[in-house]
Every structure is written in structure tokens, then in C-alpha cells.
Amino acid sequence: MMSTATIATATPTSELLAGFPFPFPEDRYRYSTNVQPAGDPVTTPVGQWGRAVVDIDVEYAAELADRAEILRRDPSRHAVLPHMRAAAWDAAMTLMRELAAAYPASMRLERLGDDRWCWNNDLLGITQELTYGDDSTLPEEPLRWIAGQVQEDIVLLDQREQLYGDAGVVTFAADWSFGFDVGMSFLEIHGPVPRIHPEGIIKRAHDFLMRLQPHQPYRRTNWSMTIGRRLDVSTETYPEWGSDRERILLVDDETFGREVHLRVEVQHLIRLPDSGAVMFLIRTYLLPLEALATVEPWRERAATVIGELPADLADYKGIIKYQARTAAWLEAAGR
């Protein structure tokens, strides 16, 4: 169990740094409706991120293997309520188009005729002819099938009077449970998040999503911290990782810097053009503190932000037990 849930990676630090979406634009972090149009690349001191709504990096094969294993063990990470069938096809088609646009050397979508397509994903050796809307032309349910080809977690929101999380494939949840949340409204799903309700942030975000238009995707970042190189820190696997938050206080500084990761989600918000559902893509990046500290502006900024974070936010993000040590570690790394 443990060996599959934690990615054993030999990825060089430079690769992780180059595409890392450092999430702190200022010295203080609070929740906000921090959405911006997607597609504009962001240049960092060591690289770039944000060029496409789907991002393939050196972890592609490892993360997809991880996802497949998690889905095999726990089918509740995948759900498509019956009325979301069209949205699932819409998501699959949209993601194929996005992959083909972003990675034309290895991904191709060819139109064969009315609703007939041929999809090639050279990275995974997939050649698939399919008929749009006909489930029998794919080896799996369409959303699950395409989720096996992108590193992003996917949630599809159905728009009625409100938005409802009625479909998705989520294997890399950060301390939440897709299986528990499926079918809930957007506002219910975000019920546990501190401050965003009285401050009207979540209502503004909801209003924004209700009016999102096709072909005008937006993005935002969110962050937390994870101990170990573990993408699946879902509620379901809490028994495997929950005690790490105490254990990490007992390790030496070198181990602390290697094990504690800044976890950043780049979330893309896309109005699907056929079904009208909203697709939420959540791409998770993990960077160990020891790598982060090699980029001086990041080290300094992260130390300030994490040290200043109010207790309610630190508690919600699950880092309150090791918040102070993280800030101190980052401070010390600069001396």
C-alpha cells in the first residue's frame, strides 16, 4: 500500500523547479477570488508555468501509474452521475483538443467524419478511434479514460440554480474526499473553508463560475503543504499520512527539508462548450523545501508568508503543527 501511494521519484530537482508554480505574489497570504485568464505563461526565476491548461511534465508516467493504482483500490475516486454523461464526453473531447494543441509532437486528434474521431497519444502508445457520445467506442467510461492521460484531477460541475459537483476523477485530493463531496453544491463543498463565507469570497467565485463562457478559460492557484512526496493525501488515506504531522517534528533538519513539500495546485476553470458544465482541473505540484530554498526569492517569500499565516488558516491547511518549524527552517536556510 505505502509503496504505491508514495511516488518514489528520482526526478532531478532542476526539473521540479523549472515548472513549479510558486504561489505567493506577496508577503501575506489570504483567500481571495484570485482568478485570471488562462494561457499566459508566468516566468519565474528558474523557469515558467501556465502556458497550457493541461501540463505534462517528467512525472507523467509515474503519476498516471499512481492514479491507476488508486482507482483500482478505491473506485469511489471516480463518479459520473447519470445526467453527467454528456458532460463527461465534453470533458474528454475538450481535454484531447487541449492536449493536441499543447503537445502537437506527441498528441493528435483527427476528425474522421461526423462525430467520428481518431486520437493518438504517443506518450502512452494510445491510438483510439471513437464516436462522440457513444460509450461503446471507448474501453472505459469517457471521463475515467481521459483521466488516465492527464496529470490533472478533474471535477465536473453541473449548472442548475447552483453548481453541483456531479462528476469527477480525483485521486490526488489535498485533505478532502471526492467520494464524500460528489453531488454536493459548490457552496457545500467549500463549507469547511474558513473566512471565505463571511467575506463573500466563495459567493463571488460561484457567481463568476455561473457566468463563465466557453473558450475563455480561467485559472487560479491554491496551496498547502505535504509531508513526503505523496499526491494522494485524501481523507480516505488519512490513516497512512495523518501521523506524519507529529512525526515530522522529531526528525533532524536535513530530513525536514527533504520531506516537507510546498504543495501547489494550479486550477483551471473551463466552461465546457457542448454540455455547458464547468470543468475544474486541479494539477498538483510538490516541491521539497530543500529545493525551494535554492531559489532565494522563493525561500525568503515562503518563510515570510508561512510565518505570518493566521492560526485558523494554518489549521485548515493542516500545517499548524509544523508551521513554526517550517518558517524557522526556511529562515535558517538563508543564513
Place this chain on the structure above:
Amino acid sequence: MTTTPSALELRVAAVADAAPGIRSVTLERPDGRRLPAYPPGSHLVLRCGERTNAYSLTGDGVDPDAYRISVLRIEDGQGGSRWVHDLRVGDPVEARLPRTAFAPVSRAAKHLLIAGGIGVTPILSHLRAAVRWGRPVQVLYGFRDGYAAHVDDLRELAGADVELLPELDDFTARLEEVLVVQPVGTHLYVCGPPAMIEHTLSRASELGWPESRLHFEKFGADVLDPGDPFTVVLDDGEQVEVPSGTSLLEALEKTGRSVPHLCRQGVCGECQLSVTGGRPLHRDHYLTDAEKAAGDALMACVSRADGPTLEVSLS
């Protein structure tokens, strides 16, 4: 880059008379590439000479080879429909990406589609999608005898599930019958002349339909009344008169101020202004009921003042 530029350069590929006074126009990309997809019930905003007008798309929106609209000529209108009727094959047309504001509800047990006159255009789009995905559907189409567009399309798509009602009395009577026999979870979508939409919604409401299952699109022959004159006070203190028949947006533009805008029909939401004093008279289809009740914002293109003055902020 995956964001599609919002302006599309299109070309008229075909024109045809769908019915007396109703012109169907097919728009394509000059290079023949497929166009961006759109949810059923979307509208296309066209630059019609000096004006921009929104027209419902009649396709199902999946992987479109063309955008198709059908436009009723309104002789005493603002000129948009006459401009469309004068288009010839090969003419260039500037459009914006389709916008969605009247999409089908995926969880509906059944889709009851009600069209009046040229209001058939988004209903046809809904019907195509319902047929594609095998959704239970029923269509009532009321029109003036001899002036019905897209009858063959509806028939071909849904056969006996489409009822054609050329007499107003028949339409009204049939509506009464249909409204009371729907399965639980049916959603109703109506588009047509304002009086017909109002009648359908109020009868449905009186018969116990929840508001969340009623959807309407006020396009077609909808022409807003000119409204009462009022004075708008800007945040820099300047006062601007808004005469009857002139929109707040037009009055502000005449003073040289630029206000972001697209559709000029209260649909797209681009021209929203903050209201800092006075009461707005909302006439848009964009703000929610709760937002309208709050009274702190309005759509400058269609909404006016409920009283002699209104204070707005342009910043």
C-alpha cells in the same frame, strides 16, 4: 494558448428565406476551419454596421462547421435585422464568440420546449441537442399561419413530439393541457414574443411549476419600451440627461466616456455599473433576482432609473 480570441472573422456562406420575412444566414470561417462549439441555446453577437446585435444559433453546437441564425425582419426596429437581411453570399461578418445564457438543464426528467414565432431559433438548438443525447422532449410551436420558420427541421428531428399551432387560441388551449400533464422533474424552456413568454411563465407558475424549472429567452421581436427620461449623476459629480428612447449606455457614450459593452441587449453583462444612489429599473436578463433586489448594480445598455435621478460609479 487555449483561449480563443473573442472576435471571429466570418463570411456569409449561404442565405435563404426560411419563411416570409425570416432570413436564414449561414456563416463560416473563410478558411473553412471548424468553429468553436457552443452549448444549446447560445447566441452569437454580430457587428451589424454601427450596431451589435445578438442572434440565437440554431445548431446543436457540437463541433460546428458553420454558425446558422434565422432573423425576422423588423421594419421599424433599430436596423440590425435589416442589416442581416441585406447580407449576400461572400460578405464578411464580424462576430464574437457564442455566449451561453439559456442552456438545457442536464438533470431534467424531460425538456418541454415552447416556441413562439422567431423564438423557434434557440428552441431548435435545444431540440437538436435533446435528440442527440436521447433526452425526452416535447415541443409546442405557435406562429402566425404562413410565417413559420424551421417547421421541416423540427418535424424531421422529433416527428410526433412536435406540435404546430398556427392559431393563437389553439396554442393557448394546448399550453393549458400540456402544462398539467408533465412528469415530475420536467424543465420548461420558452422563447418568443414578450407577451407569449409572460403568459407561459405566469400560467406555469399558477399551476405550481417551481421557478427553478422555468427558463426563458427574451429575443426575437423583443423591443424595449423607450422608458422615462432621468438624470444620472456620475462619481465625478457631472450630471448627464438620459432622454426617453436613449439608453444610459448611449447617453454616457455621447459625453465621450467609454463603457465596456458587447451585446447592448442586457445579456452579456459587460456594461455593468455600480449604483451608489437612487433606485435602478432593471430590464436586463443578466443580473440574478437577488442582485436586482440589492439595487447596487445595473446594466447600462437596457436598464434605467426608477425615479428622476440615479447615481452611478464608472470606476
